[in-house]
Amino acid sequence: MKIVKHSGAVVNFNPEKLVESLLKSGADSFTAEAIVKEITSEIYEGISTKNIYKKAFALLKKHTNSHAARYNLRAAIEMLGPEGFYFEKYIARLFEAEKYTTKTNVVLQGNCVMHEVDILIKKNDMVAMVECKFHGGKQAASDVKVPMYVFSRFNDLRHKTYNLFSSKEKITDCWIVTNTRFTADAIAFAECSGINLLSWDYPEKRSLKSRNNIDCLYPVTCLTTLSRAEKEKILLLDVILVKELVDNRSILKEIGVSSNRIKNVLKEVSELCKCF
Numbered sequence: 001m002k003i004v005k006h007s008g009a010v011v012n013f014n015p016e017k018l019v020e021s022l023l024k025s026g027a028d029s030f031t032a033e034a035i036v037k038e039i040t041s042e043i044y045e046g047i048s049t050k051n052i053y054k055k056a057f058a059l060l061k062k063h064t065n066s067h068a069a070r071y072n073l074r075a076a077i078e079m080l081g082p083e084g085f086y087f088e089k090y091i092a093r094l095f096e097a098e099k100y101t102t103k104t105n106v107v108l109q110g111n112c113v114m115h116e117v118d119i120l121i122k123k124n125d126m127v128a129m130v131e132c133k134f135h136g137g138k139q140a141a142s143d144v145k146v147p148m149y150v151f152s153r154f155n156d157l158r159h160k161t162y163n164l165f166s167s168k169e170k171i172t173d174c175w176i177v178t179n180t181r182f183t184a185d186a187i188a189f190a191e192c193s194g195i196n197l198l199s200w201d202y203p204e205k206r207s208l209k210s211r212n213n214i215d216c217l218y219p220v221t222c223l224t225t226l227s228r229a230e231k232e233k234i235l236l237l238d239v240i241l242v243k244e245l246v247d248n249r250s251i252l253k254e255i256g257v258s259s260n261r262i263k264n265v266l267k268e269v270s271e272l273c274k275c276f
Contacts, residue, residue, distance in 0.1 A: 004048045006139050015040055018056065025071035027060060033071070035059045061224055065264075069222040073212055074138065074200060076113035076222030077179045086135025086181075088118050089179050089240050090196075090219050091132055095121045097215055101165055110156035110265075115159075120163045121175075128173035128196075129154060135180045142178045142199075144185035150176050150191050179208070218242040218272050225265045230255055240271045 008129040015036050022032035039055050061068035069076070080086040092102040100121040107116050119130035131150045133142045154174040161168050175196040176182075182190070182199050192199045201207050211216050220242055221231050233255040239248055246269060252262045 001043060002045055007051060026067045031063050043090050054204060065224045065268045068224050069268060069272055072222055076219050078132050079221040080219060081134055084132060086142050086235050087134045087179060088132045092119050093240050094211060094217055097217055099123060108157060108162060111159060112156050115153050115157060120164055123250045127164060127169050127171050128175055129171050130175040130177060133178040140179060141183050142186055147176055147186050147190045147195050151195060152276045196248055216243055216273050221267055230257060242269055245269050
């Protein structure tokens, strides 16, 4: 059976790969196999991977909301756009979870020009600038021009002393983060230049995808028990992570969620806070 990927490439349908993605969402093997069996009976020659994903998500949601939420993670991160303002806040939260101190949207004078830095992070004596590149589509990629441009900005800032988190600090490191992926040339240039990269699938063991399952750092946009409008209201209140709702559950009532629905939302929140 031939299926069509987001890029337009035609590949063979691989049921084992679909089973693997369902298992990673938290579904047990019996549920994963049952979903794949049902999807296999319904797909047709030339079906898009997008449609297969929609079918899998709908079937998974019938079993457990939290499993569907994990399965929907990539789309949930994409919902932190369209400009990427909330994506920057989300990335700051990821660094804070690793005991970094953060600041967002800082304007600094370099040797040559002014620069707006998306995020500054500090741990011990290390201070780094973090540049976020948000893309609205899964197929968009940050190519080699991105690290080349960011590296030039880093060089314009790194030799000056600033009052950032305390007095007389220099920016010593540089990160680039994207919600999609980096091209091979972008990765090669970054590694050669000493730039740290973070994307949906890179680096493999600490990518955006893997960090969520390890540290339970799911964005509120992945919750399946809330509407898109409700999620946007929560983001406006500066609640970015699902786990932040544990101590801010009154926000749900504040945005107009009924008592019965609040119970369902908090159940999903609780399940998502149980890391693998």
